[in-house]
Amino acid sequence: MQKLILYTIATVLLVVAVFSCAQKEKENLSEKEFKQKYGEKLVHVNKALVKKDEEAIRGYIKRHNWNMEMSGAGLFYEIYQKGRGKPAEKGKNATINFKVWLLDGTPCYSSDSLGQKTFLISQGGVESGLEEGILLMKEGSKAHFILPPYMAHGLLGDEDKIPPRSIIVYDVELVKISD
Secondary structure, eight states: OOHHHHHHHHHHHHHHHHHHHHHHHHHSSHHHHIIIIIIHHHHHHHHHHHHEEEEEEHHHHHHHHHOEEOOSSSEEEEEEEEEOSSSSTOOOSSEEEEEETTSSEEEEEHHHHHHHHHEEEOOOOOOOHHHHHTOOOOOOOOOOEOGGGGTTTTTTTTTTSSTTOEEEEEEEEEEEEEE
């Protein structure tokens, strides 16, 4: 966990340094020139972070002996119990039971203490990775999702129990789909 915190701090400092050094120069550069000069550096840093996250996720999957797939967007998922109810669809309400924890096993949130969560699919309000995973399910399904930071709470975390740049794990049961 300490390595992750140090790595996160170093990454944030690098991004801040690039932006602060570039801010003065941006005033003298056109938007196109600015993107050409700094865009490549930021893309390189982001690709390195995504690769490091994917390696950590794959290690977690291997240690837990899960049989997960990865979506095109980067969500890792395993539907370990297939439901027979209505399929999840955009514009419908999804009601779920859930547990959320960090990759190191630290528990964050759970419907056991917070109650079931209901949300309108594809309208925001929940992590993009959770919405993507729910759309793969039917009522009664149970699944594991692993969300990289860019599909979860990003650079800042949730400012409560999920730290900055955290990979989060969901155990989800899709209880109900409704209008």
